[in-house]
Amino acid sequence: MPQTENIELHTVGDEVSGSFRCADCDLLVKSPAEADGVLVLPPCPLCACEEWRRVA
Numbered sequence: 001m002p003q004t005e006n007i008e009l010h011t012v013g014d015e016v017s018g019s020f021r022c023a024d025c026d027l028l029v030k031s032p033a034e035a036d037g038v039l040v041l042p043p044c045p046l047c048a049c050e051e052w053r054r055v056a
């Protein structure tokens with residue numbers, strides 16, 4: 001199994017904080033500043049992809 005890049009992938013339903021981009025179309029989502037800053041990852045509203053990668 002090839003070790004590619006060190007990318008942290010998250011999937012739909014994960015509770016995350018920070019900024020994330022759709023693994024497929026690069027749509028950016030951010031966790032809210034309120035509500036403890038927790039975002040429950042949705043399916044991508046543009047392409048329905050279910051994987052997100054963390055943006056530094």
Ligand SMILES: [Zn+2]
Binds near residue numbers: 023024048
């Ligand atoms: Zn997408």
